[in-house]
Amino acid sequence: MKNKVKISILILSLLPLLAWAEDGSRLWLRFSDKPQQSKEIITTHRSPTMDIAEKELASHWNGKPVELRLDKKLKRLKDGYIIQSDKDKICLSAGKDAGLLYAAYHLLRLQQTGVDTENLYIEEIPSYDVRILNHWDNLNGSIERGYAGRSLWKWEELPGKLSPRYQEYARANASVGINATVLNNVNASPQILTGEYLHKVKALADIFRPYGIKVYLSANFSSPKVLDGLPDSDPMNKEVRAWWKNKVKEIYRLIPDFGGFLVKANSEGQPGPQDYGRTHADGANMLADALKPYGGIVMWRAFVYSPTKDDRAKQACLEFMPLDGQFRDNVIIQIKNGPVDFQPREPFNPLFGSLKKTAEMVEFQITQEYLGFSNHLVFLAPLFKEVLDSDTYSDGSGSTVAKITDGTLRPAKVTAISGVVNTGDDVNWCGHHFAQSNWYTFGRLAWNHQLTSEQIADEWIKMTFTPDEAFVKPVKEMMLTSREACVDYMMPLGLHHIFSSNHHYGPGPWEEQLHIRRDWTSRYYHNADAEGLGFDRTKTGSNAVAQYFPPLDDTYGNIVTCPDNLILWFHHVPWKYKMKNGRTMWDELCYRYDAGVKQVREYQKIWDSMQPYVDEQRFQEVQAKLRLHARDAVWWKDGCLLYFQTYSNLPIPYDIERSAYSLEEIKKVRPDIRIYK
Template sequence: MKILSKHILALLLIFSCRLSADDGSQLWLRFPENKKGISADKIFVKNSSPTLHIASRELMRYWQGQSVELRISKSLSGLKEGYTIISDRNKITITSAKDTGLLYGVYHILRLQQTKAPLTQLNIREKPAYDVRILNHWDNLDGTIERGYAGHSLWKWEELPDKISPRYEEYARANASVGINAVVLNNVNASPEMLRTDYLEKVKTIAGIFRPYGIKVYLSVNFSSPKILSHLQNSDPLNKEVKHWWKEKTHEIYQLIPDFGGFLVKANSEGQPGPQDYGRTHADGANMLADALKPYGGIVMWRAFVYSPSKEDRAKQAYLEFVPLDGKFRDNVIIQIKNGPIDFQPREPFNPLFGALRKTAEMVEFQITQEYLGFSNHLVFLAPLFKETLDSDTYAYGKGSTVARITDGSLHKAKITAISAVANVGEDPNWTGHEFAQANWYAFGRLAWNPDLTSEQIADEWIKMTFTDNPRFLAPVKNMMLTSRETAVDYMMPLGLHHIFAAGHHYGPEPWGDYKEGRPDWSPVYYHQADSEGIGFDRTNTGSNAISQYFSPLNEIYGNIKTCPENLILWFHHVPWNYRMKDGKTLWEELCYKYDTGVKNVREYQKLWDRMAPYIDAQRFTEVQTRLKTQARDAVWWKDACLLYFQTFSKQPIPYDIERPVHNLDDLKKIKLNMGHHN
């Protein structure tokens, strides 16, 4: 009877847990509400500011430990927005030169409390690796989001400045909790209307909500704004009228928003206007804007994503356009460089521009939104991708010249350092569409503060804060997250394959895509180069010679098929179908087994997740379960499409211990989805 009653009790506990609903809106900020409330006399704050008010409020609501003192000390100015946390038996003291640093320190101890880390004998010293830790929103004025998979934009432009959504402050709080301190509000494919006075008034309202959370607002600007908004003859950056227009417009912005951060610019790329329209250089355009911003301390983030139609290998273009301009940019210009040389692919080598610009500040641009990784349908934890780039050794200043050390100022001095990522949030209740996509927003914030953190540390924190610290949930789910990026690479584009997505929307496979009427470098066949001999893009000195853009010894390593990392072999080499890989398989066999492994892993994720039902709420469990079903179907779609298509060139059988294709190639070629466009 006792055994039976225990069994029933366990079932009831599971059932009650499964009945509860959770829409995911709390993100990782699930601090247990402090029912008793820490008494005000346990929080010591000498100074006062809106930011310190927020810090105190967070402690009053959620802190359950000993007394906390928040102390401003200019002697710690070397830590920038960083802080120290020292604890003794009776009190924790958080000290910073800035009130934002104290807010970050409060979120640090709340994170420690939430993850059940020890809170005694704390001796913590934190300094952010980057000055500007920025999210780029690809949000449009009509409320749509380019490459957004979590509903419409958070920004309700038609309602502002009169009506204010409570989500503006919730969003600011989430960013501050992971140290993100800057936001570009609008799409890099910018509308000139963004700079109209009525819109700037709306921006002022958002900036006012963000300010106490330590977040500065930036805007993407359209280079043709003077001509379009004020009917100037042109937008030539050397035209005195144009320069004057930008100075006046910048002055207007700073009158409204004194701490405005600056401009993000996409110019002369994919049809966007820019200085080259007038025979000028990227430096001419960037410097004109930099001069307008200089009196106010603003910066220009000028994107290096500059692919225009060219006979040159697309992977080489950014380097070819920017290296000749090195040293010609003002010191408040930062070149914003995508992590890889093509476009946010599931795997790319790092962009060779990192370290190549010796006299110009450089910053990384990552993509949190999953444009090329299954949108918000696929579970792909991006910390390993971010880390792969940040930890890559460029050899620009000798061994140990990682992308992180070049961009954070430790190897390459810059007036201001920055790191950016394209946001994945929208108005969905859970912010990001997929519950696990929240982890990618969290991971970017944590790595922007400290790129030395490991993917495992970040996943561990996030799971404990978002779901539960129960080891039966934590260990398997962490393993799923940590392997998920490699799994996606396997079922989409293993061994260095890239950009074989369906056109325009980039969801699903289309390796047969050959858009003869458009630009060749938007066609999958341009990238995989499959023929009867083999597959892959020859970027060695017998091909496009893109390897020459990398420092020694990388150019030799990548250029030699025997030493090239196999996970990039088809990026740098056109490899024969029967080439023997390191494990003894032929390239064709290796490709088949990689796709099959990807499919099998997603199915294992499904089984794993189904076993997690007892540990979390029913709503989030079901939402993730539903998306994993879609991901498993998509993985099979990718495997069948790619193997059946590439088999028409290899003329070899799919190994018999691999699951047979369930689709016909002709049927797969007929699939057409109707979605978005490039960025």
């Protein structure tokens, strides 16, 4: 009996600590739970979406009364809203129910981040019409480039059993204005379009709809042939066109607000119209014609990664520019942010702005395929902003990627932006607590691309952890510098795609002949030799610089004016070439790698000092990730410098930490299988 009393006392003593335990499952949605009287939330009408908005405010709002006012005359706001306060109440006005839900979340965000809500006038119009997540989830539950567990979608249980996480997912997206989702991998299985799976998709669409989220599907171009035995899937075959028309009709009968298709065609072995001698426009237009009566769209990916003797970075422009003006108005060309493949740093894709008569949208990668998976702390807002704010000069100075894609410079029937999401069924959703910030960041920038990285980091930290400035300031600095640190310890000065091809995680600049295709080897991209390092894309090389508008073609094409952070992307640079800071290229390369390592080690110190402000579970889990992160940064630095030194034959500066291992030992290192989920 005495022992039971002692145990009870121990449990009671631990309750405060247990109550403060966090597993990350609540994401940034840690609103106050102070209940309010229902009369303090005034609504003008009822709908499932309005019910959610009212419930969120009734459960979490602590201020003056709030009125939710639907005004269909406010069409100019699209699905945006106005928040206006007076002495008696705060009025949320919108032209659509979804706008009122977004306004409710905005108001709660202001409260959560400590903003004064007494004198408000806020008008928000989203930057993009379609703000969409791309899931690379497979029907067997695996996720391509997923590092946070298995798929959220339990296809084997649907439609009969519905996970509570489906609604939690929808709520998280709505809280940052994401209004669309592609459920399946772009390397799509035709099976997703069968009647069995469409009923499963319907079950998800029904859950997402009240949160303002439309469902889209990745379509396999060979579906007519594979599913129903048609002789081919030629877009000019009347039987094939009829098949798609009937399939789309079947989908809309089940899901009246279905958004449309995402298509990866004739890339990395995926089927497409070129299999039949047709063009991307022929294939996209066939699907667009089937969708048009229902208001659906086609997002046709420009990632045309197929074998070529030309520079891989040139492929998108070479294939799509001749087709400009041939696409239907409900087709949007979905373009990766850079010309190769989601690298830690790339110049913006030159296809942006080059299509004068065709709608374009940006595709970002939220999941960190090339940035340390869910093990490295890399805040992606600076990367996203760098691309969106890049001036293409396509329509003169100021023709940024953002203005080209948001309808400012190129009016389009529908504007869109996409992000390959990093969610999985891990308790904390993203594998790393700080990786949640990149999901949040994409939503906030898709809603308003004029937000700064600093603003987004500040919001997320205060909502996810604490508004205490003693925590916010150092952690924000850590986040804001993390992308540049990643570039430094992985691929500084414009180096790219020198990962191990087996896993895209650790270094592999030594890989030369592992595959049939040259562009599947690291050497194809870095071209190290006794003379220097880098890919010559000038007029004397692949001439990829010619795909950029003046003055960028000359800026990038001249080694003197090319920015140092892209110099090895566009030039084969001599080892002793004098950089803008006076160092030789070799020394600068060494110091950049070293700076990245030092920065990550500094993050460890910062985080350790934050222990008093963070619950123990999340503190320890982030601490463990940072230990792994620091180890990996050293792996990258040592492996790359020792390898490139075999070509430069120059000493590593004396004040840089020496490797504890030889190059041959490092080449044998394989990432611990535990990095995979």
